[in-house]
Amino acid sequence: MNIKPLADRVVIKMLEAEETTKSGIILAGTAKEKPQVAEVVAVGPGGVVDGKEVKMELEVGDRVIMSKYAGTEVKLDGEEYTILRQSDILAKVD
Amino acid sequence: MNIKPLADRVVIKMLEAEETTKSGIILAGTAKEKPQVAEVVAVGPGGVVDGKEVKMELEVGDRVIMSKYAGTEVKLDGEEYTILRQSDILAKVD
Amino acid sequence: MNIKPLADRVVIKMLEAEETTKSGIILAGTAKEKPQVAEVVAVGPGGVVDGKEVKMELEVGDRVIMSKYAGTEVKLDGEEYTILRQSDILAKVD
Amino acid sequence: MNIKPLADRVVIKMLEAEETTKSGIILAGTAKEKPQVAEVVAVGPGGVVDGKEVKMELEVGDRVIMSKYAGTEVKLDGEEYTILRQSDILAKVD
Amino acid sequence: MNIKPLADRVVIKMLEAEETTKSGIILAGTAKEKPQVAEVVAVGPGGVVDGKEVKMELEVGDRVIMSKYAGTEVKLDGEEYTILRQSDILAKVD
Amino acid sequence: MNIKPLADRVVIKMLEAEETTKSGIILAGTAKEKPQVAEVVAVGPGGVVDGKEVKMELEVGDRVIMSKYAGTEVKLDGEEYTILRQSDILAKVD
Amino acid sequence: MNIKPLADRVVIKMLEAEETTKSGIILAGTAKEKPQVAEVVAVGPGGVVDGKEVKMELEVGDRVIMSKYAGTEVKLDGEEYTILRQSDILAKVD
Numbered sequence: 255m256n257i258k259p260l261a262d263r264v265v266i267k268m269l270e271a272e273e274t275t276k277s278g279i280i281l282a283g284t285a286k287e288k289p290q291v292a293e294v295v296a297v298g299p300g301g302v303v304d305g306k307e308v309k310m311e312l313e314v315g316d317r318v319i320m321s322k323y324a325g326t327e328v329k330l331d332g333e334e335y336t337i338l339r340q341s342d343i344l345a346k347v348d
Numbered sequence: 349m350n351i352k353p354l355a356d357r358v359v360i361k362m363l364e365a366e367e368t369t370k371s372g373i374i375l376a377g378t379a380k381e382k383p384q385v386a387e388v389v390a391v392g393p394g395g396v397v398d399g400k401e402v403k404m405e406l407e408v409g410d411r412v413i414m415s416k417y418a419g420t421e422v423k424l425d426g427e428e429y430t431i432l433r434q435s436d437i438l439a440k441v442d
Numbered sequence: 443m444n445i446k447p448l449a450d451r452v453v454i455k456m457l458e459a460e461e462t463t464k465s466g467i468i469l470a471g472t473a474k475e476k477p478q479v480a481e482v483v484a485v486g487p488g489g490v491v492d493g494k495e496v497k498m499e500l501e502v503g504d505r506v507i508m509s510k511y512a513g514t515e516v517k518l519d520g521e522e523y524t525i526l527r528q529s530d531i532l533a534k535v536d
Numbered sequence: 537m538n539i540k541p542l543a544d545r546v547v548i549k550m551l552e553a554e555e556t557t558k559s560g561i562i563l564a565g566t567a568k569e570k571p572q573v574a575e576v577v578a579v580g581p582g583g584v585v586d587g588k589e590v591k592m593e594l595e596v597g598d599r600v601i602m603s604k605y606a607g608t609e610v611k612l613d614g615e616e617y618t619i620l621r622q623s624d625i626l627a628k629v630d
Numbered sequence: 631m632n633i634k635p636l637a638d639r640v641v642i643k644m645l646e647a648e649e650t651t652k653s654g655i656i657l658a659g660t661a662k663e664k665p666q667v668a669e670v671v672a673v674g675p676g677g678v679v680d681g682k683e684v685k686m687e688l689e690v691g692d693r694v695i696m697s698k699y700a701g702t703e704v705k706l707d708g709e710e711y712t713i714l715r716q717s718d719i720l721a722k723v724d
Numbered sequence: 725m726n727i728k729p730l731a732d733r734v735v736i737k738m739l740e741a742e743e744t745t746k747s748g749i750i751l752a753g754t755a756k757e758k759p760q761v762a763e764v765v766a767v768g769p770g771g772v773v774d775g776k777e778v779k780m781e782l783e784v785g786d787r788v789i790m791s792k793y794a795g796t797e798v799k800l801d802g803e804e805y806t807i808l809r810q811s812d813i814l815a816k817v818d
Numbered sequence: 819m820n821i822k823p824l825a826d827r828v829v830i831k832m833l834e835a836e837e838t839t840k841s842g843i844i845l846a847g848t849a850k851e852k853p854q855v856a857e858v859v860a861v862g863p864g865g866v867v868d869g870k871e872v873k874m875e876l877e878v879g880d881r882v883i884m885s886k887y888a889g890t891e892v893k894l895d896g897e898e899y900t901i902l903r904q905s906d907i908l909a910k911v912d
């Protein structure tokens with residue numbers, strides 16, 4: 255992994271539907287902006303963001319729920335990732 | 349329950365119409381964004397959210413009223429839940 | 443009454459037109475978002491709301507004027523109530 | 537007068553066109569949101585409003601200029617009044 | 631002059647095109663919201679406005695440039711004036 | 725030059741296309757809101773602007789890049805100028 | 819390079835598609851506002867921006883990911899650059 259998110263951003267990788275089912279989480283099928291289960295692959299340093307101190311609560315490997323259209327998608331070594339702010343992560347799942 | 353909301357978020361489960369009636373709460377039928385009675389199933393840690401200290405006032409098991417379209421819906425072990433900020437909860441009912 | 447508003451919210455009950463007339467208050471008939479006279483039936487605890495200290499100035503039994511579309515309507519034991527922030531209450535009437 | 541505005545609100549009564557002319561103030565006829573000359577009939581206590589200390593500068597009896605569509609109209613004992621924030625009052629006239 | 635602007639507001643009087651030309655200032659003819667040259671005729675007291683201390687930098691008699699649609703127009707003793715915030719004044723001209 | 729910008733504003737004069745080319749800066753031709761190269765001709769005093777201390781970093785004679793539609797255009801002694809906030813200046817060029 | 823970004827801005831140069839591929843980063847082809855890989859060519863001084871202290875975390879030569887439409891494009895010595903705020907840079911890549 256050679257991507258380092260800035261500030262309060264994290265990089266996440268969407269989990270395949272199969273994995274999603276295995277963990278017992280199924281997304282609401284008809285919701286237009288349906289939530290997403292993803293794995294955290296990189297975490298920014300936090301610090302002062304827009305004048306406010308942000309402490310990173312997430313770690314690489316955490317499984318998280320986010321809203322589908324939050325963040326920016328990038329492809330890295332053929333895999334798709336999403337870069338988004340920690341505040342766009344709704345919950346951790348374990 | 350294996351979902352842990354982040355920051356000032358809570359996870360709630362909508363109550364069935366029957367339960368709703370039993371508690372004496374009936375939703376206004378014609379209101380387009382009608383309120384919802386729900387039970388709190390998980391509560392985030394609170395703390396500093398967007399630079400402001402947030403103290404969680406809700407506990408697991410609380411029955412609450414919220415606006416229908418607040419938050420994000422997820423399915424967990426076949427049940428639908430909603431993740432939303434504590435500030436989107438209007439009132440507790442007991 | 444088994445509804446407890448959170449934070450700086452209050453629960454109010456619209457007064458019937460008759461009562462409204464008795465108190466000498468008549469709403470401007472043609473205004474699209476006409477004000478409402480209501481009675482306060484529950485008051486939240488106030489405290490820190492969105493990072494700002496809010497002191498509740500209203501008490502149960504106060505008669506108040508509000509804008510019609512502020513807040514969220516709920517039905518409780520067959521009666522309609524509105525939950526709204528104290529800052530959406532324009533004035534007290536006595 | 538039995539209406540007590542909350543926070544930084546004031547209650548004003550529009551002056552008739554005749555009175556307006558007498559004081560030498562004539563509103564710009566074609567302006568869509570034309571200013572209004574009014575008399576202050578009730579003044580809220582001020583204090584902390586939205587986290588900021590507000591000192592009331594207006595007194596009952598002050599003649600003021602406001603924008604037409606600011607505030608909320610109410611009828612009281614057959615007269616029309618407007619409830620609005622002190623910050624929506626542009627100037628005093630004497 | 632019997633108009634006293636509140637807070638950080640000033641009252642200005644548009645200068646006639648002739649005067650404008652004399653001072654060497656000509657407005658850009660095709661700009662839709664073209665700037666205006668005006669004379670300050672009354673200055674509010676400044677002080678705490680929306681929680682922030684504002685010091686008035688303008689004096690009666692200053693010639694200023696503003697944007698055309700800022701502020702509210704009033705007629706006073708047959709003359710048109712504009713009431714606007716000091717922060718809507720772009721520059722002084724002398 | 726008889727124009728004194730207020731607060732954190734500066735007055736700039738667009739450079740002719742020829743001058744622009746000479747300095748090696750060519751604007752992207754198809755961009756709808758294409759940047760502008762301009763020369764600073766007057767600088768406001770800075771100070772507290774909207775409750776925040778602003779220090780002026782620009783000096784008369786600086787060549788700067790701005791966005792085309794920022795600020796307000798005025799004509800002064802037959803020349804067109806733009807008045808805008810220092811924060812709307814993107815970069816200095818030398 | 820003769821361009822000095824102000825405040826918390828940086829100047830970046832988009833990397834050619836070939837270079838992008840070489841580093842293993844491929845942009846998501848169908849995303850409407852697809853991210854961009856770019857090289858930082860100039861970094862502003864940071865400091866107090868909009869009342870908040872901003873520390874620059876980027877250095878000349880950093881490779882970064884940004885959103886396509888952030889910032890303002892300029893041409894300098896025949897090359898296209900983008901000027902944008904550091905907070906519009908999502909991540910560093912190495």
